[in-house]
Each structure stands twice: as structure tokens, then as C-alpha cells.
Amino acid sequence: MSSVPSVATSTHAELARRLSPSVRFNEPMARHTSLRVGGPADMFFVARTTDQLIHAIEQAAELTVPWTVIGSASNLVVADDGIEGFVVKVVASDVREHAPTAGSETLVEADAGCILARLARQTALQGLAGLEWAVNVPGTVGAAVVNNSGAFGSCTAEHIVDVSVYLPFQGMRRLSATDIGHDYRTSRLKRRELNAVVLSATYRLVPGDREQLRGRIGELQRLRRSTQPSGFSVGSVFANPIGDAAGRLIEACGLKGFRIGDAEVARLHANFILNRGSARARDVTELMRHVQVAVWQHARRWLAPEVQLVGRWHRDEIDALLLPPGDLT
Numbered sequence: 119m120s121s122v123p124s125v126a127t128s129t130h131a132e133l134a135r136r137l138s139p140s141v142r143f144n145e146p147m148a149r150h151t152s153l154r155v156g157g158p159a160d161m162f163f164v165a166r167t168t169d170q171l172i173h174a175i176e177q178a179a180e181l182t183v184p185w186t187v188i189g190s191a192s193n194l195v196v197a198d199d200g201i202e203g204f205v206v207k208v209v210a211s212d213v214r215e216h217a218p219t220a221g222s223e224t225l226v227e228a229d230a231g232c233i234l235a236r237l238a239r240q241t242a243l244q245g246l247a248g249l250e251w252a253v254n255v256p257g258t259v260g261a262a263v264v265n266n267s268g269a270f271g272s273c274t275a276e277h278i279v280d281v282s283v284y285l286p287f288q289g290m291r292r293l294s295a296t297d298i299g300h301d302y303r304t305s306r307l308k309r310r311e312l313n314a315v316v317l318s319a320t321y322r323l324v325p326g327d328r329e330q331l332r333g334r335i336g337e338l339q340r341l342r343r344s345t346q347p348s349g350f351s352v353g354s355v356f357a358n359p360i361g362d363a364a365g366r367l368i369e370a371c372g373l374k375g376f377r378i379g380d381a382e383v384a385r386l387h388a389n390f391i392l393n394r395g396s397a398r399a400r401d402v403t404e405l406m407r408h409v410q411v412a413v414w415q416h417a418r419r420w421l422a423p424e425v426q427l428v429g430r431w432h433r434d435e436i437d438a439l440l441l442p443p444g445d446l447t
């Protein structure tokens with residue numbers, strides 16, 4: 119049984135009581151992140167249904183306990199000192215198909231905790247086209263909406279009809295794709311202009327030939343395997359700067375294989391950082407900073423992180439990675 123965290127307050131205890139018996143204290147986040155780094159979350163809860171998700175956030179908001187929602191934690195660098203407050207991992211994963219409304223389109227609504235790649239495979243094998251690009255993209259439907267996840271020239275924004283969200287103290291809303299404000303790998307949700315929890319997303323899919331879709335999926339999987347490393351990572355660490363590729367810029371600095379601690383710039387794809395065993399979050403961020411400075415000095419391009427830093431980071435550590443260089447020469 120997990121012990122009560124040292125920072126526990128009466129509100130933490132009350133939140134745990136209200137969600138009893140499912141809250142865990144001091145949950146090591148390295149168990150949940152794809153990079154296998156990250157210290158403990160003060161409180162941790164797995165939402166298996168949308169109702170549980172809403173209830174958990176509602177209670178945390180009411181008690182003013184800071185909360186963070188995560189999916190598969192495949193885009194997060196969680197601080198070694200862990201995450202303050204309450205972390206809710208969303209695994210609610212019902213899928214509902216709505217009869218075609220216009221023409222031959224089928225609307226597929228998936229709960230936020232659905233694994234996007236699984237949904238992409240299932241719909242393709244059913245003869246519904248539109249999500250094949252996502253068949254190798256890790257993570258959940260909810261986070262794909264937040265990040266506007268994409269691959270092979272397609273992205274979430276192109277296929278979303280609407281999104282159901284929960285806003286603390288306001289309730290549920292259905293937002294259009296325009297309300298979400300998608301841009302390259304971001305949205306109003308990611309930019310925190312909208313403090314909402316994604317409950318489900320509805321995709322517009324069209325009929326496709328099953329054999330062709332199966333072939334396309336196989337092709338994309340082969341392509342992935344030949345260009346992206348396996349191992350513990352967060353995928354692409356930096357967003358591609360306009361007109362260039364972050365991986366190309368990093369490779370041009372001769373940084374493939376460069377290591378800080380057990381964090382290593384991947385040899386197969388330089389925009390990936392791998393945890394080779396016992397990397398700490400701080401090794402990863404120091405390596406990111408090293409890469410940013412090297413690329414700046416070599417090519418005068420600034421690589422903005424695509425991954426998110428979550429948890430007890432110092433403000434200056436975050437700023438060092440987010441802000442364009444000031445006095446770097």
C-alpha cells in the first residue's frame with residue numbers, strides 16, 4: 119500500500135477519501151512515461167470511464183488540488199522531483215459509431231483514453247479510411263486532440279468533427295474543430311488558452327477498400343521501423359523549424375550517439391532522445407539544451423521543444439529550453 123506523501127494536506131486527504139479506494143500516493147511516474155523517467159506524483163488516479171474522469175477532476179477542482187490529466191505519457195518529460203498534486207491517467211476507451219449523416223461518411227466517436235493507433239487499425243480493418251497515418255503514433259485520442267498529433271502529412275485536425283470536453287465549474291461542452299484552434303502539433307488546449315479535459319473526439323471517416331487499407335498500414339509500419347528507433351523515448355523531441363527538419367539539423371552537428379548520463383541522441387534518428395537504462399529527467403533536459411545550443415551555433419536555427427516538461431521543474435530550467443537564445447554566440 120502506498121504511503122501518504124510528505125506534502126499531503128487536508129485537502130489531499132479529503133480528495134483521497136472522496137475517490138476512495140482508488141487513489142495512490144507517491145506513484146513513481148517513471149512507471150508510466152514512455153521515456154521511463156520522472157519522480158512521484160503526489161496523488162495518482164486511473165479514470166476507467168468518462169464519468170470517473172469528470173468526477174475526479176470535479177472533486178480536485180472543488181478542493182483546489184492542482185490536477186494534471188495524462189494519457190499514455192508518451193510526450194512528457196516528468197521532473198525527477200515528480201508532480202505536485204493530483205495526476206489522472208485516462209484509460210476510458212469506449213468507441214461509438216454513428217450512422218452516416220451526410221453522403222457515405224461514418225462518424226466514429228472515441229473516448230479520450232482510446233489508444234489512437236489501435237483505433238486507426240480497427241477502423242481501417244473495418245473498411246473505414248482516414249486514420250491510417252496514425253497506426254504507429256503512440257498515445258491516446260485525448261492527447262492527440264491536444265497536440266494535433268500527425269504523421270505522414272496528415273494530422274488530427276483534418277479528421278475531427280467535434281470534441282467533447284469537460285470544463286471545471288462549467289460542465290460539459292461540445293467544441294468544433296475551429297474552437298480547438300489546432301496548429302502544427304498544438305492547440306488552444308496545449309497552449310492553456312482553454313483549461314479543459316478532453317472526454318471524447320468524433321472523427322469523420324469514409325469508406326475504403328479493406329485490402330488497400332491493410333496494405334497501406336503495412337507500408338507505413340515498415341517505413342516507421344526503418345526510420346525511427348525502438349527503445350524508451352518521447353518520439354520527436356523538437357518541432358521541425360519552418361523549412362527544415364530538426365533531425366537533419368542535429369545530425370549536421372555530429373550529435374548522433376552523443377550522451378549525457380544515460381540519455382542519448384539516437385543514431386537512427388537524431389530528433390529522438392533514448393533512455394539507455396537509468397537516465398534521469400535532468401539528463402534529458404541537459405541533452406536537449408546541449409542540442410539546442412549546438413544547432414544554434416552551427417546553423418542559427420532555434421529548436422523549440424515538441425515535448426512537454428511536466429512537474430516540479432524550476433522556472434529557469436523550463437525557460438532555458440523554451441525561450442529563444444538571448445546572449446548565445
Ligand SMILES: Cc1cc2nc3c(=O)[nH]c(=O)nc-3n(C[C@H](O)[C@H](O)[C@H](O)COP(=O)(O)OP(=O)(O)OC[C@H]3O[C@@H](n4cnc5c(N)ncnc54)[C@H](O)[C@@H]3O)c2cc1C
Pocket residue numbers: 152186187188189190191192193194208230254255256257258259260261262263264265266267268269303307308314315316317351352353354426
Ligand atoms: C516512439 C514515439 C513516436 C512518436 N511519433 C509521433 C508522431 O509520429 N506524430 C506525433 O504527433 N506524435 C508522435 N509522438 C508523440 C506522442 O505520440 C503524441 O504527442 C501523443 O499525442 C501523446 O499522447 P499521450 O496519450 O501519450 O499524451 P500524454 O503524453 O500523456 O499527454 C500529452 C499532453 O496532453 C494532455 N492530455 C492528455 N490527455 C488529455 C485529456 N484527456 N484531456 C486534456 N489534456 C490531455 C497532457 O496533459 C499533456 O499536456 C511519438 C512518441 C513516441 C514515444
